[in-house]
Amino acid sequence: MKVLVPVKRVIDSNVKARVKPDQSGVDLANVKMAMNPFCEIAVEEAVRLKEKGIVSEIVVVSIGPAQAQETIRTALAMGGDRGLLVQSDVDLEPLAVAKVLKAVADEEQPGLILMGKQAIDGDNNAVGQMLSALLGWPQATFASKIEISGSSAKVTREVDGGLQTLDVALPAVITADLRLNEPRYASLPNIMKAKKKDLAVKAVGDYGVDIAPRLTVLKVAEPPKRAGGIKVETADDMVAKLKTEAGVL
Amino acid sequence: MNAKHPASGSPIDFDHRYQGPHYTDGHRAWRASLRRFVEAEIIPHVEDWEEAGEFPRELYVKAAAVGLIGMGYPAEYGGTPVEDPFYSIVTSEELARIGAGGINASLMVHSIGLPPVLAIGSDAMKARIAPQVLSGAKIHALAITEPSGGSDVANLKTRAVRDGEDYVVNGSKMFITGGMRADFYTVAVRTGGEGAGGVSLLLIERDRPGFTRTPLKKQGWWSSDTAALFFDDVRVPAENLIGAENQGFAGIMRNFNKERIGMAAGAIAAARVCFEDALSWARERQTFGKRLADHQVIRHKFAEMARHIAASQAWLEQCAFRTMAGETPVADLSLLKVQATLAMEYCAREAMQILGGAGYMRGCRVERIYREVRVNAIGGGSEEIMRDLAARQLGI
Numbered sequence: 001m002k003v004l005v006p007v008k009r010v011i012d013s014n015v016k017a018r019v020k021p022d023q024s025g026v027d028l029a030n031v032k033m034a035m036n037p038f039c040e041i042a043v044e045e046a047v048r049l050k051e052k053g054i055v056s057e058i059v060v061v062s063i064g065p066a067q068a069q070e071t072i073r074t075a076l077a078m079g080g081d082r083g084l085l086v087q088s089d090v091d092l093e094p095l096a097v098a099k100v101l102k103a104v105a106d107e108e109q110p111g112l113i114l115m116g117k118q119a120i121d122g123d124n125n126a127v128g129q130m131l132s133a134l135l136g137w138p139q140a141t142f143a144s145k146i147e148i149s150g151s152s153a154k155v156t157r158e159v160d161g162g163l164q165t166l167d168v169a170l171p172a173v174i175t176a177d178l179r180l181n182e183p184r185y186a187s188l189p190n191i192m193k194a195k196k197k198d199l200a201v202k203a204v205g206d207y208g209v210d211i212a213p214r215l216t217v218l219k220v221a222e223p224p225k226r227a228g229g230i231k232v233e234t235a236d237d238m239v240a241k242l243k244t245e246a247g248v249l
Numbered sequence: 250m251n252a253k254h255p256a257s258g259s260p261i262d263f264d265h266r267y268q269g270p271h272y273t274d275g276h277r278a279w280r281a282s283l284r285r286f287v288e289a290e291i292i293p294h295v296e297d298w299e300e301a302g303e304f305p306r307e308l309y310v311k312a313a314a315v316g317l318i319g320m321g322y323p324a325e326y327g328g329t330p331v332e333d334p335f336y337s338i339v340t341s342e343e344l345a346r347i348g349a350g351g352i353n354a355s356l357m358v359h360s361i362g363l364p365p366v367l368a369i370g371s372d373a374m375k376a377r378i379a380p381q382v383l384s385g386a387k388i389h390a391l392a393i394t395e396p397s398g399g400s401d402v403a404n405l406k407t408r409a410v411r412d413g414e415d416y417v418v419n420g421s422k423m424f425i426t427g428g429m430r431a432d433f434y435t436v437a438v439r440t441g442g443e444g445a446g447g448v449s450l451l452l453i454e455r456d457r458p459g460f461t462r463t464p465l466k467k468q469g470w471w472s473s474d475t476a477a478l479f480f481d482d483v484r485v486p487a488e489n490l491i492g493a494e495n496q497g498f499a500g501i502m503r504n505f506n507k508e509r510i511g512m513a514a515g516a517i518a519a520a521r522v523c524f525e526d527a528l529s530w531a532r533e534r535q536t537f538g539k540r541l542a543d544h545q546v547i548r549h550k551f552a553e554m555a556r557h558i559a560a561s562q563a564w565l566e567q568c569a570f571r572t573m574a575g576e577t578p579v580a581d582l583s584l585l586k587v588q589a590t591l592a593m594e595y596c597a598r599e600a601m602q603i604l605g606g607a608g609y610m611r612g613c614r615v616e617r618i619y620r621e622v623r624v625n626a627i628g629g630g631s632e633e634i635m636r637d638l639a640a641r642q643l644g645i
Contacts, residue, residue: 073278074278077282186282188317188331188336190316191279191282
């Protein structure tokens with residue numbers, strides 16, 4: 001079975017994000033970028049499925065600037081077989097991303113699309129769901145366990161109050177949650193091998209889908225700074241403050 | 250280290266600099282992997298290992314699995330060839346972030362022990378030794394320095410005398426990194442007359458009768474197993490000779506240039522770790538009603554540290570570029586090492602002043618790096634030897 005794994009290049013999770021002075025977005029100039037952590041988990045799961053003999057080929061796709069090739073190479077170093085960059089110099093909205101991915105899926109005909117539940121930059125948590133609707137495939141989101149047998153997948157999801165298990169027919173879209181696995185880091189030999197793997201580059205225009213923006217960002221602002229705490233002398237003082245100032249009692 | 254990167258965007262930032270012309274996606278990918286390896290497998294244990302005076306042997310196997318041990322060595326022996334010396338720089342830098350140079354020194358000790366075997370050893374010897382070392386199964390140390398002298402290689406005293414099919418070795422070696430646990434030792438011995446022309450390299454296995462070792466306690470590098478080695482009528486088969494008899498001196502010297510650029514990269518990175526930890530402290534710490542980082546006297550310390558680091562780094566990358574182009578700029582490499590360890594010394598001092606009492610307590614990277622300044626400034630060619638070598642090379 002062929003699996004398609006979409007990955008996104010995002011600001012590194014260890015970098016402190018700064019808002020641009022004009023509040024139009026996050027300042028990405030000279031900021032370290034990395035693969036979205038949820039995408040990494042999806043890649044890892046695909047590699048494990050391949051190691052178990054369930055998956056025969058892992059195709060890694062990214063939609064983004066030319067530098068996203070670096071992100072694809074990282075996925076190839078983890079164990080992906082070949083890559084595809086759909087180059088777009090503007091940031092696409094989730095619906096546009098889902099449309100492009102549908103076009104890629106139509107071409108590639110994978111048996112499974114395995115992707116992160118959301119990207120840590122926009123936190124939209126939308127592409128997987130939209131993609132499954134566009135393809136008319138079943139979806140299983142927030143997967144914390146995936147078991148594939150024959151033409152269906154049993155997916156465990158973490159939901160409020162416990163675990164839900166879904167049985168979905170393949171092909172399907174499955175999105176990865178944080179606890180699905182612990183992604184490996186690529187070894188140097190695998191980084192070197194990944195340089196030689198096939199990485200095709202196409203333009204987003206090649207797919208002929210409507211990517212016109214439908215959303216307008218009004219402003220991006222830092223969260224309000226937290227005020228410092230205060231010390232109270234007695235328990236009575238605390239109760240009084242909870243009643244009068246905090247208004248929680 | 251898991252905190253949000255404190256120096257993001259500044260010219261001394263480990264990540265920001267990788268936008269430079271020498272660094273490719275491959276370097277960035279290797280650095281990202283290595284950082285995760287170090288943060289998962291090494292950093293959580295550093296303080297325990299430092300106090301214990303060694304780290305678990307299994308770390309060699311783990312380091313081999315991630316590609317660290319085999320980096321730059323031929324694939325036929327289990328290594329991973331790389332295109333340029335910037336992979337080594339990235340490696341030195343990421344290992345320096347541990348802030349415990351003893352771990353790097355012992356873990357990577359094969360990088361001084363093995364190259365003479367690969368450069369001038371027989372094919373049979375390479376095939377026997379290299380795969381075991383590059384897989385992390387065996388440790389390979391280098392033994393040149395003696396109680397009577399270090400850099401004066403041409404006058405070493407340990408003697409190997411031919412007796413039938415064997416050499417019989419007598420003498421001792423001093424300050425040998427990895428010396429307690431190594432399985433293979435590349436040992437410089439005198440097989441001929443006085444001077445450089447009488448020196449050979451001999452591969453000696455740890456279990457040869459008459460070969461003993463004792464541990465040495467040090468100012469820094471506590472997790473490194475440094476030893477004195479003693480050879481008392483140790484019989485070594487003649488096929489263990491590395492290269493031709495009395496031709497060992499060139500093999501030793503060739504090794505030094507690579508060692509120096511690696512040490513320079515590590516020392517500059519250690520300086521940057523000092524900067525990073527001091528900066529994160531100075532931004533948090535409040536004194537006299539403002540951040541420590543807002544006091545002019547402290548701000549100037551950071552500016553000076555950044556100046557030392559940036560200048561040293563630029564020279565390092567220039568030297569790496571020149572070696573990549575096939576040059577061996579001995580004078581530059583020697584003086585680069587001096588520059589790098591002086592930058593480390595300066596930054597360790599200034600960072601310690603900024604950290605104050607907190608920096609003097611054990612369990613902090615700057616405290617350890619402060620105790621590792623001298624081993625960098627003395628080991629692998631002291632500042633004095635380096636300046637003398639450079640002056641001779643420059644024809645002064």
